[in-house]
Amino acid sequence: MLISDNLKHLLQVLADGHFHSGTELARVLAVSRTAVWKHLQSLAELGIDVVGVHGKGYRLQKPLQLLDAGQIEAHLDAWIVPLLRGIDIHAVIASTNAYLMEIANRSQISGRVCLAEYQTAGKGRRGRAWVSPFGHNIYLSIVWHYPGGPAAIAGLSLAVGIAVVRALRKLGIDEVNLKWPNDIYWRGRKLAGILIEVSGESGGPCHAVIGLGLNVYLPGRQAETIEQAWVDLQQIAGDEIILQRNRLVALLLNEMLPIIAGFEPAMLRNHVEEWREYDCMRGREATLFIGQQRFDGVVRGIDDQGLLLMESGEGEIRAFASGEVSFRAS
Structure with missing residues (x-):
């Protein structure tokens, strides 16, 4: 997907979050009102919500700060x-x-x-x-x-x-x-x-x-x-x-x-x-997935090497170097 210079310019104008009339946008972009409408539709395809109000024009649902x-x-x-x-x-x-x-x-x-x-x-x-x-x-x-x-x-x-x-x-x-x-x-x-x-x-x-x-x-x-x-x-x-x-x-x-x-x-x-200090899993029941393998237990934090510690139902604590952890419903 490419973004045209006109679309970039339109974003820069609308980025302030204020209303801009279709006439103003057409003038600034040097295009027709129909072209403005098509550009606004393209913004929606990018996940940018545009609000249109009769008599006021168009503005972004939320303000925008482009990266610089x-x-x-x-x-x-x-x-x-x-x-x-x-x-x-x-x-x-x-x-x-x-x-x-x-x-x-x-x-x-x-x-x-x-x-x-x-x-x-x-x-x-x-x-x-x-x-x-x-x-x-x-x-x-x-x-x-x-x-x-x-x-x-x-x-x-x-x-x-x-x-x-x-x-x-x-x-x-x-x-x-x-x-x-x-x-x-x-x-x-x-x-x-x-x-x-x-x-x-x-x-x-x-x-x-x-x-x-x-x-x-x-x-x-x-x-x-x-x-x-x-x-x-x-x-x-x-x-x-x-x-x-x-x-x-x-x-x-x-x-x-x-x-x-x-x-x-x-x-x-x-x-x-x-x-x-930031660990949000310690003491919680969880499931660890390693490929197709599954391990259920209680998270006991990490060891000094950063390995995940999990305690099984039998009280055995195992250390894991990799895997994906999911919270279990309590």
């Missing part, structure tokens, strides 16, 4: 800038993770960041689709090269989760928790997810693409396909948060980049206690 590299960089901490090797912002892309993975396969670059307003093939764990309406959320990926190979980044998703919680707290979002191994929750509902994809030799250098999908605002009709309890920042903090997307990206990079750049397994020990 200059605004993001203005909010970055000075000591973070040397870790950054460029910010690529795409109006439409298949997947920010896939984009950086393709770049990483051709080079050993570290610190490249990719952001998108809209993903046509955004993905979560186990190949699930990630709902990606245009301009409303954060779709962020970072690539980093690790000479030590995949074994050198065991537990990275736990550390990145802590970075996300820290960033959200600086934005004033409290009661944020972590669900092993890579989900961010707020009051029992999913707010964000982390997806790390690794490519390289098992015993040699590798590159990792760390992807984050964070719900800032999910229009109701876009969220109808989500099968689990979810929440967005707009529900937590109100409409003003929608206009802080660029600042939010900077806060995330301020926290994520140092952890990603300096990560090694021994470093995880420095984060385990903080991760445990």
Whole structure:
């Protein structure tokens, strides 16, 4: 899907959330009223809700802040800038993770960041689709090269989760928790997810693409396909948060980049206690899925290596390095 220059211009005009008449929009875009109407229909296809009121014109259901590299960089901490090797912002892309993975396969670059307003093939764990309406959320990926190979980044998703919680707290979002191994929750509902994809030799250098999908605002009709309890920042903090997307990206990079750049397994020990503070599963009944295998039990937290501890009905505690955990109804 391509977005025309006229459609981008229309979004920039409507982004203020105010009403604009069809005549005004036609004049600004130098197109006919019919063309304006067609552009408005295209916005709906991107997941952007437009309100039309006779005699007043058109406005977005919610205000919009488009991503801007200059605004993001203005909010970055000075000591973070040397870790950054460029910010690529795409109006439409298949997947920010896939984009950086393709770049990483051709080079050993570290610190490249990719952001998108809209993903046509955004993905979560186990190949699930990630709902990606245009301009409303954060779709962020970072690539980093690790000479030590995949074994050198065991537990990275736990550390990145802590970075996300820290960033959200600086934005004033409290009661944020972590669900092993890579989900961010707020009051029992999913707010964000982390997806790390690794490519390289098992015993040699590798590159990792760390992807984050964070719900800032999910229009109701876009969220109808989500099968689990979810929440967005707009529900937590109100409409003003929608206009802080660029600042939010900077806060995330301020926290994520140092952890990603300096990560090694021994470093995880420095984060385990903080991760445990945010653990939303400890003491709860859950089911762990590893492929077709299923394990039922009570979550007993994580060990010092970041492995999930689960206690079976017989009282045996086992440690798991991977898998997907689902809450069980109490």
